[in-house]
Amino acid sequence: MLSAERNQTLTASAQGTPMGAMYRRHWIPVALSQEVPLAGGPPIRRRLLGEDLVLFRDGAGRPGLLSEWCPHRGASLYFGRNERADSPTGPGLRCVYHGWKFDVDGSCLDMPNEPEESTFRNRVRARAAYPCRELAGVIWAYLGDPRLRPDAPQLPWTILPAEHVYASVRLQLCNSIQAFEGAVDASHVGILHSDIGLWDAGDEFKRVRGGIAVDKAPRFYVEQTDFGLTIGARRRMAGGQAYWRFTQVVLPWYVVLSQEPDAPGSGHAWVPVDEHRTYTWTFSFRADRPLDGQEVARWRAGGGLHAPLIPGTLTPTMNRDNDYLVNRDLQASASMTGISNVGMQDAAVQENMGPHMPGTLAALGSRMDRSSERLGSADAGVVATRRVLLAAATALEKDATIRPPGVLVEDQRQACPYPSMLVDEETGWHEVRGLAQGEAAGSAPPAGR
Ligand code: FES
Ligand SMILES: [Fe+2]
Known part of the structure; x- marks a missing residue:
């Protein structure tokens, strides 16, 4: 939980607020x-x-x-x-x-x-x-x-030529922190998205389906870095193996997700429109080659982590006003949510969280009160993300000239996508993190473009 006062600080982004000042440095x-x-x-x-x-x-x-x-x-x-x-x-x-x-x-x-x-x-x-x-x-x-003003960002998708990257943006009707927390809360993946095989998502998700579905209570490891956090999620598999995925949390609002072998990389940004709404960005990219027409066509149609939009708007076709086109029969038979797009499954929970903070204009979007939530061990990433965000904003309040984490391109370059790892279950956090980091460094494109 978070006190009402810290929740207010964390979720306010207007000019003159601590988080707003931090955001404006990026x-x-x-x-x-x-x-x-x-x-x-x-x-x-x-x-x-x-x-x-x-x-x-x-x-x-x-x-x-x-x-x-x-x-x-x-x-x-x-x-x-x-x-x-x-x-x-x-x-x-x-x-x-x-x-x-x-x-x-x-x-x-x-x-x-x-x-x-x-x-x-x-x-x-x-x-x-x-x-x-x-x-x-x-x-x-x-x-x-x-x-x-810092140098232009050098995130995994901005150091690549435009033909290697597909980006989309949609409007989300909740405070940006609610959406950001969804990405560092990896235990929801095997539950909310447990109809993962139904996604119109292609091979990259089918490959991870097994790993994520087997162990619904992954163990989390969190390490503070110069750019934010590296979070590891370890799931036990059959045969004495463990399946690891990693999330790089890059301040102030990015995540870089783990990459499966031969699959595109993915990342997100959650940019506050205001206290009630968010621009949700999704970046799909390939460092090794330009995207092909099939990939682009699928994402443009709203496949993978992208979402179909009402033409000419940033509003998803599945949205709060139509209950995300939830199919209750599908929910009863084959899907946790009955909602057919992974991003919209996230949006359905994140846009409808509560209770709201006092003064929230709920018709605009959800801004939840965190003072009565009940966090468990699976929320380690959520807790750590709030802590680094608030620490960065507070430090800037004391000295407006310091560089907040994630601002420097040297820091951003460290946040490359780590491959997911299937290793012996005895392999510890530091060892597996080192292995993943080594593999990521071996396949990274030359920095400094
Ligand atoms: S020129 Fe008069 S309001 Fe813009
Ligand atoms: Fe999700």
């Missing part, structure tokens, strides 16, 4: 590059850490992330006119109310409703303008103090 995945495919095309809305923003690709092809609210009288720049590179005032987004125009850096390029001789335009900027980078088909932004 690069943030904002949108898929293909969501703003065209130079001079329409902007899209994003709400990040409680801040309303618009993302656009200017007439010169550069991504720009601005406050949604025009600094003049607050009109939404979402309806802005994204002007071409050859327009007389250059590329930029023009507010349609009185025509003020801003470039990707937030400078005001034009102010047609002021006298021509006015210099007012030089003293006005967009309310916020954040630097962006494009990596692995995703636009990333940095929302923090420019003097403390």
Whole structure:
């Protein structure tokens, strides 16, 4: 359990909160590059850490992330006119109310409703303008103090060329920590997802089905690292063997999952929209080769760890409003949940947790009160994740200039996907971790791209 006060700290992400300040020290995945495919095309809305923003690709092809609210009288720049590179005032987004125009850096390029001789335009900027980078088909932004901006992230999927990575993003109606905790709580996998063979998921999951299903009470080992945590889950198998999987918890919101032989790697990010909602990112990648058409088609259709979305939205087709299309007959006969997509099985539990914290707008999304939960030994990863997150945020409160865990690319490079291991059951945590680390290092792509 967590005291009401610590729960409040852990789950708040707005500007001025300890966690919000920590999040703002990291690069943030904002949108898929293909969501703003065209130079001079329409902007899209994003709400990040409680801040309303618009993302656009200017007439010169550069991504720009601005406050949604025009600094003049607050009109939404979402309806802005994204002007071409050859327009007389250059590329930029023009507010349609009185025509003020801003470039990707937030400078005001034009102010047609002021006298021509006015210099007012030089003293006005967009309310916020954040630097962006494009990596692995995703636009990333940095929302923090420019003097403390770290290098662009070097996570297992950002160091690869875009053809090696498939990324998707969906909206989840719960606080981001609820979703993050789901990934470090590996004991749910053999239970919530116990209809694993029914997933439209392909061979990589069928391979792990045996290991995860056999022992429903895995033993957990947690080790603190420079980037966050390495968590090992050991399951006993027949014949005196043990099946190990590893989760790398990379602060502030990533996990890198264990990789099965010859299968793609996977990772997630849970980025707070605000206290009630989350952008759930899923990254599938192959270090050894570009993705093939079949893989991409399956993920695009919502297979594997991805989810089918209502076209033109970030809302899954299976969602809270339709009870995730739960099939109670299937639940009675063959499936724990009766829900047919693994990500939606997670969403169904995470979006419907409670009781809620006082003041929660439950219609927006779930924000649970952790002060009365009952944690057992299987929750070791959950407890450790809360501890490192709160410790990082608290340390930053004391000294805003320190580098929180996971910010440095040297730390991120350590968080490579460990292979799952089938070893003699006598093999201890340190030995098996060393073996997995050695294998991961042997197959890692060259760092520093
Ligand atoms: S509100 Fe945007 S130009 Fe007036
Ligand atoms: Fe899950």
